[in-house]
């Protein structure tokens with residue numbers, strides 16, 4: 001639009017100026033043409049009447065002359081005609097002869113004998129032309145022929161009108177053509193450039209044949225851009241301040257706005273019916289969701305997930321989509337429906353009774369059933385179809401999440417070969433011996449190797465994966481570059497430690513720490529100086545909740561001063577409750593809390609308070625801010641985001657984190673008190689150390705941990721993957737491009753390729 005205005009406005013100005021200059025010129029020229037024309041007509045009239053007039057003059061037939069003149073002036077243009085015998089005579093003329101024309105004044109008219117002369121009469125402008133009338137007997141007289149010129153004024157006004165319209169039309173047409181040409185050539189340039197940058201060369205209008213003469217230019221451009229990108233690449237990760245905007249910038253810049261599709265089993269928003277049959281929205285307790293949700297809010301795109309809420313179907317459109325977050329929609333959630341049987345086999349069975357214990361090595365035996373495996377296959381295929389369905393291009397970036405979808409990367413690659421598939425395994429990857437238990441280990445590995453990039457939280461898990469592939473597949477494993485080449489395709493195995501949004505959303509930390517401390521203690525009927533330990537987990541056997549309780553028990557045994565003065569609050573979100581191992585675990589945890597509380601009957605306040613319930617993020621942050629120590633004792637954990645959330649919640653730089661050495665987070669937060677959860681004595685000592693830690697030391701540790709979470713927040717986690725995806729796409733294009741020999745040109749005559 002701006003471009004159009006820039007063209008049109010000056011053009012109109014130039015054309016208006018032109019019209020302004022041309023109209024008087026045209027007026028003048030037309031007048032001259034008319035004068036000449038009428039003058040020559042006067043000549044013709046004079047010649048025609050010459051002979052009869054001569055006769056009448058000679059016979060002094062005045063009446064005849066007047067009658068002749070009257071007849072001639074019936075021509076509407078010939079306004080008057082007169083005859084002067086001499087300069088002193090009175091003209092014999094039609095009554096219309098203007099008074100200003102007298103025989104004596106004819107000499108003045110005669111000075112302009114090349115054409116007639118324009119004079120003003122009472123009836124407007126007239127043209128007077130003089131012609132001699134030579135008679136042999138009488139002295140020579142003169143004929144004056146007067147033409148009406150008022151029609152010229154009318155014609156001139158008309159001409160002006162037509163000229164004006166002509167110029168307006170011309171201006172419009174020229175402007176339109178200019179803008180169209182400008183737009184087309186601009187678009188052409190942009191497309192050409194984009195094609196160059198994509199490595200496709202400049203396409204001819206047919207869209208098929210290359211323009212070989214432009215190859216050198218394309219090559220130079222690509223080299224230049226590659227150099228620039230390479231210079232910039234390593235800086236990005238280190239030097240960017242990681243915010244939602246920085247992430248958006250990568251999407252817009254490095255990835256040229258390509259579409260993003262995320263696939264996970266758990267959906268970020270669950271719609272459920274309340275007892276009053278109202279629809280309410282739930283945020284599930286899931287590290288994966290905690291991490292990915294802010295990323296998706298920043299990136300938009302589509303999140304494909306299982307629609308498991310009782311009211312999920314009620315709120316989707318006819319393509320099973322709903323925009324979320326409900327309060328400020330920023331991206332699309334596409335729900336995939338599963339039958340009870342599918343959910344039982346794929347989710348509860350293969351994923352959570354098979355792969356989950358297999359990868360966590362938390363002393364719960366994995367169970368593998370063929371029927372579960374079949375459902376797992378079928379549901380992965382269903383999600384692959386949903387991805388293809390959602391993709392609006394043939395090369396989207398698909399972020400596949402977790403152990404529910406080990407087969408999905410290859411399925412997507414088969415359907416959309418140009419897509420960039422990045423898979424992230426949110427849980428640990430065990431060593432080859434442990435993984436080898438799985439009857440479908442080869443299929444799972446081959447499925448995952450459909451990804452261009454496969455991410456884990458820690459280097460240890462990356463190494464375990466390479467070892468596993470080496471052990472079970474015919475693949476080339478490069479331990480220097482951390483890549484696997486399987487069936488001719490390369491997968492980069494990379495470490496991307498997941499994180500959380502930092503700084504946290506303002507409403508999560510809106511309540512001052514002091515207020516949180518008071519409120520939480522009052523709510524639990526504890527004195528305001530009560531020391532509080534906190535655990536926040538899904539009620540999962542991998543989380544080491546029993547081990548934690550044992551440590552509390554041991555602390556109270558070793559340091560009786562804490563009995564009644566220290567309370568451990570455990571928030572445990574129910575999870576996967578249909579699985580027997582989870583039911584048993586919940587029962588054990590409840591029983592242990594009761595047992596320990598009963599063990600100290602004289603305690604003024606209970607040693608353990610257990611809340612088995614879902615808590616939303618605001619409630620959980622209030623606990624984080626109220627606690628003196630937060631305890632994470634996972635027996636095995638990919639990362640554990642509770643540890644990072646606790647750190648991010650403590651903007652007062654107080655509070656101590658006790659963290660399991662078996663959680664991925666321990667690699668990043670060494671300033672926590674790192675423990676082996678199986679070592680009860682050590683954990684009890686860690687609790688004592690934490691509760692007694694001087695404020696200065698708490699602050700020093702907390703500052704370092706907060707700096708880490710700030711610098712490595714979830715935007716950086718996602719940003720690094722997207723930067724790598726962009727790099728991979730560039731390399732793929734380069735490979736395609738260089739695979740095409742320079743001499744390969746299209747033989748236009750035969751349509752063959754030489």
Ligand code: G6P
Nearest residue numbers: 266285286287288402426427575
């Ligand atoms: C872990 C898994 C996630 C999962 C979450 C909650 O963090 O890695 O994929 O979503 O647990 O488990 P759930 O089975 O309730 O989704």
